[in-house]
Amino acid sequence: MKFAIGVTYCGAGMEGWQSQPSGNTVQDHLSRALSEISGEPIVVTGAGRTDAGVHASAQVAHFETSVERPESAWVRGANSLLPDAIAVQWATPVPEDFHARYSALSRSYRYVLYNHPVRPALLAGRTGWFHMPLDLERMRKAVDCLIGEHDFSSFRSAECQAKTPVRIMQSARIRASGAYFLFDFTANAFLHHMVRNIVGCLVYVGKGKHPPQWISELIAARDRRLAAPTFSAEGLYLFGVRYDARWSLPGFPPMMPFDSESGR
Numbered sequence: 001m002k003f004a005i006g007v008t009y010c011g012a013g014m015e016g017w018q019s020q021p022s023g024n025t026v027q028d029h030l031s032r033a034l035s036e037i038s039g040e041p042i043v044v045t046g047a048g049r050t051d052a053g054v055h056a057s058a059q060v061a062h063f064e065t066s067v068e069r070p071e072s073a074w075v076r077g078a079n080s081l082l083p084d085a086i087a088v089q090w091a092t093p094v095p096e097d098f099h100a101r102y103s104a105l106s107r108s109y110r111y112v113l114y115n116h117p118v119r120p121a122l123l124a125g126r127t128g129w130f131h132m133p134l135d136l137e138r139m140r141k142a143v144d145c146l147i148g149e150h151d152f153s154s155f156r157s158a159e160c161q162a163k164t165p166v167r168i169m170q171s172a173r174i175r176a177s178g179a180y181f182l183f184d185f186t187a188n189a190f191l192h193h194m195v196r197n198i199v200g201c202l203v204y205v206g207k208g209k210h211p212p213q214w215i216s217e218l219i220a221a222r223d224r225r226l227a228a229p230t231f232s233a234e235g236l237y238l239f240g241v242r243y244d245a246r247w248s249l250p251g252f253p254p255m256m257p258f259d260s261e262s263g264r
Contacts, residue, residue, distance in 0.1 A: 001066075002096055003074060005030075005044075006089040006252055007059040011233070012125035014085065016052040017059075026050070026086060030061065033081035037073050038065045047100045047241040048107055051193070053233030055126065058108075058240045058252045062100040090250045098247055106170055108240035109195045111183040111231070113203075127180070128199070128235030134181065134206030139174050141212035142205040143183075145219065146172045146198065152191055153222035155201070157230070160192035165222075167191065174202070181206075184239070193230050200228035 009026050019027045027044055034042040046061040069077075074091035082088070097103075113128040114120045120127055146169045153165040171186045183199055201218060204210050218227050243249055 001068070002062060002064050002094050002098060003091050004060060004062045004094045004098060004100065004247070004249055005074060005091045006250060007046075007056065007061055008087050008089055008252070009056050009059065010085040010126065011050060011053050011055045012085070014052065016054065017046050017048070017050045026056075026059075029082055029086055030078070030088075031063075033078040034063060034065075034074065036081055037069060037077045038067050040065065040067060045100050047104050048190075048238050050236075050238055051233055053125075054236045054238070056238035057110075059238050060100050060104070060241045060243075060249065062094065062098060089252060092248075092250060094247060094249075100241075103243055103247065104241050105244065106186050106188055106242045107190060107238065108184065108186040108242070109190065110185075110237045110239040111195060111199045112235040112237065113181040113183065113199070114179060114235075115181055116179045125234050128232050130203055130207075132207050134203065135208070136174065136176050136181070136206070138208070138212055139181075139202045139206040142202055142215045143172045143174055145213070145215040146185075150219050151222050152194055152219070154218040154224055154227045155194045155197040156191040156224060157193035157197070158224065162189075162191050165191060167194070186240075186242075195236060196231045196233065197224075197227060199235075200231040203231065204228045 015025045017026045019025055030044045031042055042063050044061045044063045046059055050056055071091050075088045078088045115130055115134050117131050119129050149168045151165050152167050156165050168188045174181060174183050185195055205212055
């Protein structure tokens with residue numbers, strides 16, 4: 001049987017999603033827990049490979065097993081074996097042709113940025129931080145330049161293994177919630193470090209270092225060396241993965257302090 005699971009996690013202190021020799025990744029922890037529940041080796045495949053320090057409030061994954069267990073075993077049973085920072089939210093059987101990564105129509109990421117002269121304490125490791133005032137309207141003008149199909153080479157990590165830098169940015173917006181800026185991006189897929197590199201460039205615009213149209217110039221240049229440094233991983237969340245309705249996957253409950261639509 002094949003199962004899809006919904007997973008949330010705090011990436012602080014972990015080495016990302018993808019399995020590593022240390023065993024301290026989300027994929028490693030999930031595979032060990034589910035293997036213990038099933039009594040056979042299980043490998044979990046995720047919709048997105050988040051980096052070290054990156055979080056997820058709506059990761060989707062799948063695994064295959066030859067044993068029968070109640071769906072509750074894949075949730076409460078697995079959670080009893082997982083670190084506190086990882087929790088399976090739901091499990092549901094899916095057809096054999098479902099694939100968490102390749103069946104996904106789009107992915108959404110949110111970057112949470114604390115804009116205040118003093119660094120955050122209560123949300124340390126869970127939000128980015130920038131100390132200088134940022135202009136919301138300047139950043140909003142800049143983010144509009146990202147919409148559509150583009151070559152995103154200027155926002156691509158040198159270690160990126162994607163076959164093409166072309167991606168379709170379906171939506172991109174920024175809003176304020178108190179001292180926090182929420183950067184939301186939805187695309188068919190993302191390049192390595194793409195969101196963090198975009199946020200770094202938008203912060204440059206927001207603090208007045210460059211005009212909003214600089215983002216369009218970077219897209220046209222296709223040169224990572226011209227863009228801003230990669231922003232920290234702490235504020236980045238895999239916020240949603242969209243699938244065709246025919247898969248009938250459950251949704252996710254609000255998990256983050258910033259899940260509401262309040263704010264400017």
